Amino acid sequence: MKNQTLFFxxxxxxxxxxxxxxxxxxxxxxxxxEIPLSYAxxxxxxxxxxxxxLEVTQPWKGADQSFRYVVLEEHAQLPDGEFDxxxxxxxxxxxxxxxxxxxxxxxxxxTDRLLAFPNLxxxxxxxVWDRIRQNQIEDLGSAPSANIEMVxxxxxxxxxxxxxxxDVKNLELLQKAGIAAxxxxxxxxxxxxxxxxxxxxxxxxxxxxxAADSIFRAVESAYLEAKALTDQVADxxxxxxxxxxxxxxxxxxxxxxxxxxxxxENAGGAYIFKENExxxxxxxxxxxxxxxxxxxxYWIGSADFASIDEMGAAEPRYxxxxxxxxxxxxxxxxxxxxxxxxxxxxxxYMRPDWVLKDLIKILHPELLPDYQLYFYTQLDE
Numbered sequence: 001m002k003n004q005t006l007f008f009x010x011x012x013x014x015x016x017x018x019x020x021x022x023x024x025x026x027x028x029x030x031x032x033x034e035i036p037l038s039y040a041x042x043x044x045x046x047x048x049x050x051x052x053x054l055e056v057t058q059p060w061k062g063a064d065q066s067f068r069y070v071v072l073e074e075h076a077q078l079p080d081g082e083f084d085x086x087x088x089x090x091x092x093x094x095x096x097x098x099x100x101x102x103x104x105x106x107x108x109x110x111t112d113r114l115l116a117f118p119n120l121x122x123x124x125x126x127x128v129w130d131r132i133r134q135n136q137i138e139d140l141g142s143a144p145s146a147n148i149e150m151v152x153x154x155x156x157x158x159x160x161x162x163x164x165x166x167d168v169k170n171l172e173l174l175q176k177a178g179i180a181a182x183x184x185x186x187x188x189x190x191x192x193x194x195x196x197x198x199x200x201x202x203x204x205x206x207x208x209x210x211a212a213d214s215i216f217r218a219v220e221s222a223y224l225e226a227k228a229l230t231d232q233v234a235d236x237x238x239x240x241x242x243x244x245x246x247x248x249x250x251x252x253x254x255x256x257x258x259x260x261x262x263x264x265e266n267a268g269g270a271y272i273f274k275e276n277e278x279x280x281x282x283x284x285x286x287x288x289x290x291x292x293x294x295x296x297x298y299w300i301g302s303a304d305f306a307s308i309d310e311m312g313a314a315e316p317r318y319x320x321x322x323x324x325x326x327x328x329x330x331x332x333x334x335x336x337x338x339x340x341x342x343x344x345x346x347x348x349y350m351r352p353d354w355v356l357k358d359l360i361k362i363l364h365p366e367l368l369p370d371y372q373l374y375f376y377t378q379l380d381e
Contacts, residue, residue, distance in 0.1 A: 030079070035209075038220070039194040042185045043201050045209075050076035052204050053083075059183045060163040061280070069182050071204055084171075085180030089207040091157040097146055098162035099123060099346040100195075101184060104202035107215050107350070113206070115156050118146040124337030124346050145170065152177050158205060160184050190279050192263050192352035193220055199350065222353035229360060229367045230268035239363050241269040242296040242323055244282070244289075245303040246315055251284040260301065263352060267359035268367075272296050286317060298363065299323035300376070302331045304342075308379040327378070330362055334377035344375045 032053060035045040042058035052071040059067055069085040072078065078086065093115040096102060102125050105111045111127045116138035123129065131137050138154065140146040145166035151159060151174070158180040161167045164187055174181040182205060186198040196219050203212025241264055244253030254260035255278025256271070264271045272293045276282050299321065305311040308329055312319050323329055335343040348355050358376040361368045 037197055037200065039191045040186075040189055040197040040200075041194060042188050043198070045200065045204060048079070051079055052209075054182065054201060054204055056183050056185055058188045059185045060168075061188055063185075067183050069180060069205075071207075073207075085158070085175065085182055087158050087180045087182075087205055091206055093154070093156045094205075095140070095146070095151060095154070095156045095159040097160060097165055097167050098184065099341065100186060100349045101160055101162070101202065102128060103347050103350040104199050104212075107199065108203060108206060108208050108211055110206050110208070115154055116140050116146075116150065118142065121339035122337075122341040122346075123339075124335065124341040124343040126337075129338055148173060151179070155179065158182060160202070160205075162187075186349060190257055190259050190262065192259055192266070192356070193223055195259065195349040196220070196223075196352055219351065219353055223356055226353055226356045226360060226368075227266045230266065230364065233268040233364065235270070238268050238270040239297040240272055240293075240295070241363070242272050242289075242293040242299045242321065243301040244284075245301075246286060246317065249286065251282075251286055251289045253282045253284060253289075254301075255279055255282050263356055263359060264300070267356055267363055269298070269300075269359065269363050290317075290320060293321060295322045297323060297326075297328060299329045300359065300362065302329050302379065304333050305331065305379060311379060327380070329379045330376045331379060332375050334373060334375050348375060 030048045032046040032048050035047055037045070042056060044055045044057060046053040050073040054069045054071065056067045067084045069087060070079065070083045071087045071089060073089055092113060094113050095116045096114060097118060099122050102123060105114055106125055106127050111131065114128060114131065114137055117123065118140040119142040120132055120137065120139045128137065138150060140150055148170045156179060159174065161171070161181050161183045163183060163185055171181055184198060184201065186195045189195045197216055199216055200209060200212045203209040243260065244251055253273055256274050256276055257279040261271050261274065273282060302311060305314065308324065308327060311329065312324065318324050332344040333342055337343065354374045357368060357371055358373050361371050361373055362376065
Protein backbone atom coordinates (compact mmCIF):
# COMPACT_ATOMS: atom_id res chain seq x y z
CA MET A 1 0.00 0.00 0.00
CA LYS A 2 2.86 2.32 0.86
CA ASN A 3 4.56 1.71 -2.51
CA GLN A 4 1.27 2.35 -4.30
CA THR A 5 0.88 5.71 -2.49
CA LEU A 6 4.44 6.73 -3.42
CA PHE A 7 3.77 5.77 -7.05
CA PHE A 8 0.67 7.97 -7.25
CA UNK A 9 2.48 10.88 -5.53
CA UNK A 10 5.33 10.62 -8.04
CA UNK A 11 2.88 10.36 -10.96
CA UNK A 12 0.97 13.46 -9.75
CA UNK A 13 4.18 15.47 -9.43
CA UNK A 14 5.37 14.35 -12.85
CA UNK A 15 2.02 15.27 -14.43
CA UNK A 16 2.12 18.73 -12.78
CA UNK A 17 5.64 19.34 -14.11
CA UNK A 18 4.66 18.32 -17.67
CA UNK A 19 1.48 20.41 -17.48
CA UNK A 20 3.39 23.52 -16.37
CA UNK A 21 6.01 23.06 -19.07
CA UNK A 22 3.31 22.74 -21.74
CA UNK A 23 1.73 25.99 -20.54
CA UNK A 24 5.07 27.78 -20.38
CA UNK A 25 4.80 28.19 -16.60
CA UNK A 26 7.86 28.18 -14.37
CA UNK A 27 7.77 26.46 -11.03
CA UNK A 28 9.50 28.96 -8.79
CA UNK A 29 9.91 29.45 -5.08
CA UNK A 30 9.01 32.45 -2.98
CA UNK A 31 12.07 31.88 -0.84
CA UNK A 32 14.40 34.88 -0.91
CA UNK A 33 17.64 34.46 -2.82
CA GLU A 34 20.59 36.76 -2.15
CA ILE A 35 21.89 38.58 -5.24
CA PRO A 36 25.64 39.05 -4.65
CA LEU A 37 27.25 42.46 -5.00
CA SER A 38 30.91 42.92 -5.90
CA TYR A 39 31.94 46.16 -4.16
CA ALA A 40 29.00 47.99 -2.56
CA UNK A 41 28.56 47.30 1.14
CA UNK A 42 25.74 49.69 1.99
CA UNK A 43 22.82 47.74 0.54
CA UNK A 44 21.65 44.20 -0.21
CA UNK A 45 19.39 42.70 -2.88
CA UNK A 46 17.19 39.65 -2.47
CA UNK A 47 14.71 38.25 -4.96
CA UNK A 48 11.80 35.85 -4.80
CA UNK A 49 9.43 34.57 -7.47
CA UNK A 50 7.54 37.83 -7.99
CA UNK A 51 9.11 40.43 -5.74
CA UNK A 52 12.41 41.91 -4.62
CA UNK A 53 13.67 43.07 -1.24
CA LEU A 54 16.17 45.91 -0.97
CA GLU A 55 17.85 46.50 2.38
CA VAL A 56 19.94 49.60 2.97
CA THR A 57 22.36 48.62 5.72
CA GLN A 58 24.46 51.82 5.71
CA PRO A 59 22.08 54.70 5.03
CA TRP A 60 24.57 57.19 6.46
CA LYS A 61 27.92 57.14 8.23
CA GLY A 62 27.70 55.56 11.65
CA ALA A 63 24.08 54.47 11.18
CA ASP A 64 22.76 51.91 13.66
CA GLN A 65 19.59 51.11 11.73
CA SER A 66 18.72 49.70 8.34
CA PHE A 67 15.79 50.19 5.96
CA ARG A 68 13.91 47.52 3.97
CA TYR A 69 11.89 48.03 0.81
CA VAL A 70 9.85 45.58 -1.20
CA VAL A 71 9.54 45.91 -4.98
CA LEU A 72 6.59 44.01 -6.39
CA GLU A 73 6.42 42.65 -9.90
CA GLU A 74 3.20 43.42 -11.77
CA HIS A 75 0.18 41.70 -10.16
CA ALA A 76 2.30 40.37 -7.27
CA GLN A 77 0.89 40.19 -3.75
CA LEU A 78 2.56 41.96 -0.83
CA PRO A 79 4.57 39.36 1.11
CA ASP A 80 4.56 39.02 4.87
CA GLY A 81 7.01 41.19 6.76
CA GLU A 82 7.63 44.78 7.72
CA PHE A 83 8.88 47.21 5.07
CA ASP A 84 9.78 50.88 5.07
CA UNK A 85 8.35 51.30 1.62
CA UNK A 86 6.47 49.39 -1.08
CA UNK A 87 7.18 49.89 -4.79
CA UNK A 88 4.82 48.47 -7.39
CA UNK A 89 6.21 47.80 -10.86
CA UNK A 90 5.93 49.11 -13.49
CA UNK A 91 7.15 52.52 -12.33
CA UNK A 92 6.18 55.65 -14.27
CA UNK A 93 7.05 58.71 -12.15
CA UNK A 94 9.98 59.17 -9.78
CA UNK A 95 11.61 61.99 -7.84
CA UNK A 96 15.35 62.24 -7.23
CA UNK A 97 17.11 64.47 -4.69
CA UNK A 98 20.80 64.26 -5.65
CA UNK A 99 22.52 64.90 -8.97
CA UNK A 100 24.53 61.69 -8.47
CA UNK A 101 21.30 59.72 -8.95
CA UNK A 102 20.48 61.26 -12.33
CA UNK A 103 22.99 59.24 -14.42
CA UNK A 104 21.21 56.08 -13.27
CA UNK A 105 18.06 57.16 -15.10
CA UNK A 106 19.99 58.32 -18.17
CA UNK A 107 21.95 55.08 -18.47
CA UNK A 108 18.92 52.89 -17.83
CA UNK A 109 16.86 54.64 -20.48
CA UNK A 110 14.46 56.00 -17.87
CA THR A 111 15.09 59.75 -18.05
CA ASP A 112 11.46 60.28 -19.05
CA ARG A 113 10.35 58.97 -15.66
CA LEU A 114 11.92 61.88 -13.75
CA LEU A 115 9.00 63.90 -12.44
CA ALA A 116 10.71 66.46 -10.19
CA PHE A 117 14.03 67.48 -8.65
CA PRO A 118 15.16 70.13 -6.14
CA ASN A 119 17.12 73.03 -7.71
CA LEU A 120 17.16 72.18 -11.41
CA UNK A 121 20.12 74.52 -11.99
CA UNK A 122 22.45 71.93 -10.41
CA UNK A 123 21.74 69.39 -13.16
CA UNK A 124 24.18 68.95 -16.02
CA UNK A 125 22.55 66.03 -17.91
CA UNK A 126 21.53 67.18 -21.39
CA UNK A 127 18.86 64.47 -21.53
CA VAL A 128 17.24 65.89 -18.41
CA TRP A 129 17.61 69.45 -19.68
CA ASP A 130 15.71 68.52 -22.81
CA ARG A 131 12.77 67.70 -20.56
CA ILE A 132 13.28 70.75 -18.34
CA ARG A 133 13.06 73.04 -21.38
CA GLN A 134 9.75 71.39 -22.26
CA ASN A 135 8.46 72.05 -18.71
CA GLN A 136 8.19 68.33 -18.05
CA ILE A 137 10.11 68.37 -14.76
CA GLU A 138 9.00 70.23 -11.63
CA ASP A 139 11.50 72.26 -9.59
CA LEU A 140 11.19 71.36 -5.91
CA GLY A 141 13.06 74.46 -4.77
CA SER A 142 16.61 75.24 -3.67
CA ALA A 143 16.11 74.78 0.09
CA PRO A 144 18.13 72.14 2.01
CA SER A 145 15.22 69.74 1.52
CA ALA A 146 12.70 69.30 -1.28
CA ASN A 147 9.34 71.06 -1.04
CA ILE A 148 7.42 68.29 0.70
CA GLU A 149 3.99 69.76 -0.12
CA MET A 150 4.81 69.58 -3.83
CA VAL A 151 6.06 66.02 -3.46
CA UNK A 152 2.81 64.93 -1.80
CA UNK A 153 0.75 66.61 -4.54
CA UNK A 154 2.80 64.99 -7.32
CA UNK A 155 2.34 61.47 -5.85
CA UNK A 156 5.42 59.81 -7.39
CA UNK A 157 5.83 56.05 -7.49
CA UNK A 158 8.90 56.61 -5.33
CA UNK A 159 11.21 59.38 -4.19
CA UNK A 160 14.89 58.56 -3.73
CA UNK A 161 16.36 60.19 -0.63
CA UNK A 162 19.99 61.22 -0.24
CA UNK A 163 21.15 61.32 3.37
CA UNK A 164 23.59 64.10 2.54
CA UNK A 165 20.59 66.44 2.50
CA UNK A 166 17.74 67.18 4.90
CA ASP A 167 15.07 65.08 3.20
CA VAL A 168 15.43 62.28 5.77
CA LYS A 169 13.31 64.30 8.18
CA ASN A 170 10.32 63.77 5.85
CA LEU A 171 10.50 59.96 5.81
CA GLU A 172 7.64 59.44 8.25
CA LEU A 173 5.40 61.91 6.43
CA LEU A 174 6.11 60.25 3.07
CA GLN A 175 5.43 56.83 4.53
CA LYS A 176 2.06 57.97 5.91
CA ALA A 177 1.20 59.33 2.46
CA GLY A 178 1.99 55.95 0.90
CA ILE A 179 4.99 57.27 -1.06
CA ALA A 180 7.99 54.93 -1.00
CA ALA A 181 11.16 56.85 -0.15
CA UNK A 182 14.16 54.53 -0.63
CA UNK A 183 17.35 55.89 0.92
CA UNK A 184 20.43 56.07 -1.31
CA UNK A 185 23.58 55.94 0.83
CA UNK A 186 26.09 55.67 -2.02
CA UNK A 187 28.34 58.39 -0.58
CA UNK A 188 29.16 56.11 2.37
CA UNK A 189 30.93 53.70 -0.01
CA UNK A 190 34.66 54.33 -0.21
CA UNK A 191 35.59 51.93 -2.99
CA UNK A 192 35.19 53.85 -6.27
CA UNK A 193 33.35 50.91 -7.84
CA UNK A 194 31.19 50.54 -4.74
CA UNK A 195 29.54 53.87 -5.43
CA UNK A 196 29.01 53.00 -9.08
CA UNK A 197 27.38 49.69 -8.12
CA UNK A 198 24.45 51.57 -6.59
CA UNK A 199 23.01 51.69 -10.10
CA UNK A 200 21.79 48.18 -9.29
CA UNK A 201 19.77 49.64 -6.40
CA UNK A 202 18.04 51.98 -8.83
CA UNK A 203 17.77 49.15 -11.34
CA UNK A 204 15.67 47.05 -8.97
CA UNK A 205 13.42 50.04 -8.20
CA UNK A 206 12.80 50.49 -11.93
CA UNK A 207 12.50 46.80 -12.78
CA UNK A 208 15.76 47.02 -14.74
CA UNK A 209 18.32 45.08 -12.70
CA UNK A 210 19.69 43.14 -15.69
CA ALA A 211 20.38 46.37 -17.57
CA ALA A 212 21.93 47.94 -14.46
CA ASP A 213 24.19 44.93 -13.96
CA SER A 214 25.35 45.08 -17.59
CA ILE A 215 26.13 48.81 -17.31
CA PHE A 216 28.04 48.31 -14.07
CA ARG A 217 30.09 45.44 -15.50
CA ALA A 218 31.20 47.66 -18.37
CA VAL A 219 32.27 50.40 -15.93
CA GLU A 220 34.05 47.87 -13.74
CA SER A 221 35.93 46.41 -16.68
CA ALA A 222 37.03 49.85 -17.88
CA TYR A 223 38.15 50.85 -14.38
CA LEU A 224 40.19 47.70 -13.79
CA GLU A 225 41.74 47.96 -17.25
CA ALA A 226 42.86 51.53 -16.52
CA LYS A 227 44.10 50.61 -13.05
CA ALA A 228 46.22 47.82 -14.55
CA LEU A 229 48.21 50.47 -16.41
CA THR A 230 49.65 51.79 -13.15
CA ASP A 231 50.10 48.50 -11.31
CA GLN A 232 53.73 48.25 -12.40
CA VAL A 233 54.63 51.88 -11.68
CA ALA A 234 57.42 51.90 -9.10
CA ASP A 235 56.97 53.99 -5.96
CA UNK A 236 59.92 56.10 -7.00
CA UNK A 237 58.07 57.03 -10.21
CA UNK A 238 54.85 58.09 -8.50
CA UNK A 239 54.59 61.89 -8.40
CA UNK A 240 53.55 63.54 -5.15
CA UNK A 241 50.02 64.91 -5.10
CA UNK A 242 48.41 67.60 -2.96
CA UNK A 243 44.62 67.94 -2.76
CA UNK A 244 42.12 70.24 -1.12
CA UNK A 245 41.70 73.95 -0.42
CA UNK A 246 41.52 76.45 2.42
CA UNK A 247 38.15 77.54 3.70
CA UNK A 248 38.03 79.92 6.67
CA UNK A 249 41.58 78.96 7.68
CA UNK A 250 40.84 75.21 7.57
CA UNK A 251 42.37 73.05 4.83
CA UNK A 252 39.87 70.42 3.70
CA UNK A 253 41.30 67.37 1.92
CA UNK A 254 40.28 63.73 1.33
CA UNK A 255 41.16 61.28 4.11
CA UNK A 256 43.42 58.32 3.33
CA UNK A 257 40.54 55.81 3.12
CA UNK A 258 38.28 58.06 1.09
CA UNK A 259 36.95 57.60 -2.43
CA UNK A 260 39.14 60.42 -3.76
CA UNK A 261 42.33 59.20 -2.11
CA UNK A 262 41.82 55.67 -3.41
CA UNK A 263 41.41 56.84 -6.99
CA UNK A 264 44.61 58.92 -6.67
CA GLU A 265 46.38 55.80 -5.43
CA ASN A 266 44.98 53.70 -8.29
CA ALA A 267 46.16 56.39 -10.72
CA GLY A 268 49.74 55.97 -9.58
CA GLY A 269 49.98 59.06 -7.41
CA ALA A 270 51.76 59.48 -4.08
CA TYR A 271 49.08 61.25 -2.06
CA ILE A 272 50.72 63.61 0.41
CA PHE A 273 48.13 62.87 3.13
CA LYS A 274 48.09 59.08 2.74
CA GLU A 275 49.04 58.66 6.42
CA ASN A 276 46.10 60.77 7.60
CA GLU A 277 43.39 58.24 8.35
CA UNK A 278 39.77 58.95 7.57
CA UNK A 279 37.10 58.12 5.02
CA UNK A 280 35.71 61.62 4.94
CA UNK A 281 37.24 65.07 4.70
CA UNK A 282 40.35 65.95 6.70
CA UNK A 283 40.43 69.29 8.51
CA UNK A 284 44.02 70.54 8.61
CA UNK A 285 45.72 73.81 9.46
CA UNK A 286 47.68 75.71 6.85
CA UNK A 287 51.03 75.42 8.62
CA UNK A 288 50.78 71.63 8.68
CA UNK A 289 49.85 71.47 4.98
CA UNK A 290 52.68 73.85 4.06
CA UNK A 291 55.17 71.70 5.95
CA UNK A 292 53.95 68.48 4.31
CA UNK A 293 53.22 69.68 0.79
CA UNK A 294 55.48 72.62 -0.01
CA UNK A 295 57.34 70.74 -2.77
CA UNK A 296 54.47 68.58 -4.01
CA UNK A 297 54.57 68.11 -7.80
CA TYR A 298 50.83 68.17 -8.52
CA TRP A 299 47.81 69.81 -6.96
CA ILE A 300 44.60 68.02 -7.91
CA GLY A 301 41.17 69.12 -6.75
CA SER A 302 41.58 72.87 -6.24
CA ALA A 303 37.93 73.97 -6.12
CA ASP A 304 36.24 76.35 -8.54
CA PHE A 305 38.69 78.85 -9.99
CA ALA A 306 38.71 80.07 -13.57
CA SER A 307 42.48 80.58 -13.65
CA ILE A 308 45.57 80.14 -11.54
CA ASP A 309 45.84 83.91 -11.18
CA GLU A 310 42.33 84.06 -9.78
CA MET A 311 43.22 81.27 -7.39
CA GLY A 312 46.30 83.12 -6.14
CA ALA A 313 44.38 86.38 -5.78
CA ALA A 314 41.65 84.66 -3.76
CA GLU A 315 44.17 83.14 -1.34
CA PRO A 316 47.78 84.47 -1.58
CA ARG A 317 49.06 81.65 0.64
CA TYR A 318 48.50 79.23 -2.25
CA UNK A 319 51.41 80.85 -4.06
CA UNK A 320 53.91 79.23 -1.69
CA UNK A 321 53.41 75.72 -3.10
CA UNK A 322 55.65 74.37 -5.85
CA UNK A 323 52.67 72.88 -7.74
CA UNK A 324 51.12 76.35 -7.93
CA UNK A 325 54.38 77.94 -9.08
CA UNK A 326 54.88 75.37 -11.86
CA UNK A 327 51.25 75.48 -13.00
CA UNK A 328 50.55 71.84 -12.18
CA UNK A 329 47.14 72.66 -10.70
CA UNK A 330 44.09 70.73 -11.92
CA UNK A 331 40.45 71.17 -11.05
CA UNK A 332 37.35 69.04 -11.67
CA UNK A 333 35.30 71.85 -13.19
CA UNK A 334 36.04 71.03 -16.81
CA UNK A 335 32.41 70.41 -17.75
CA UNK A 336 29.28 72.23 -16.63
CA UNK A 337 25.59 72.02 -17.36
CA UNK A 338 23.49 74.78 -18.95
CA UNK A 339 23.09 76.56 -15.60
CA UNK A 340 26.57 75.89 -14.23
CA UNK A 341 26.08 72.52 -12.55
CA UNK A 342 29.32 70.52 -12.40
CA UNK A 343 29.19 67.26 -14.34
CA UNK A 344 31.88 65.83 -12.05
CA UNK A 345 29.47 65.95 -9.09
CA UNK A 346 26.76 64.31 -11.17
CA UNK A 347 28.47 61.67 -13.29
CA UNK A 348 31.73 61.15 -11.40
CA TYR A 349 30.34 58.58 -8.95
CA MET A 350 28.88 56.53 -11.79
CA ARG A 351 31.94 56.81 -14.04
CA PRO A 352 34.95 56.38 -11.75
CA ASP A 353 36.72 54.86 -14.76
CA TRP A 354 36.67 58.29 -16.43
CA VAL A 355 37.91 59.98 -13.24
CA LEU A 356 40.69 57.42 -13.00
CA LYS A 357 41.73 57.89 -16.63
CA ASP A 358 41.80 61.65 -16.14
CA LEU A 359 44.16 61.27 -13.20
CA ILE A 360 46.38 58.78 -15.02
CA LYS A 361 46.59 61.18 -17.96
CA ILE A 362 47.67 63.96 -15.59
CA LEU A 363 50.18 61.97 -13.54
CA HIS A 364 51.44 59.49 -16.16
CA PRO A 365 50.54 60.92 -19.59
CA GLU A 366 52.70 58.36 -21.39
CA LEU A 367 50.33 55.58 -20.28
CA LEU A 368 47.35 57.13 -22.10
CA PRO A 369 48.90 59.04 -24.99
CA ASP A 370 45.68 59.51 -27.00
CA TYR A 371 43.31 60.16 -24.10
CA GLN A 372 41.68 63.58 -23.59
CA LEU A 373 40.74 64.81 -20.12
CA TYR A 374 37.02 64.57 -19.45
CA PHE A 375 36.26 65.95 -15.98
CA TYR A 376 39.52 67.67 -15.08
CA THR A 377 41.15 70.73 -16.56
CA GLN A 378 44.49 72.43 -15.91
CA LEU A 379 44.27 75.96 -14.58
CA ASP A 380 46.08 78.40 -16.83
CA GLU A 381 46.86 82.06 -16.52
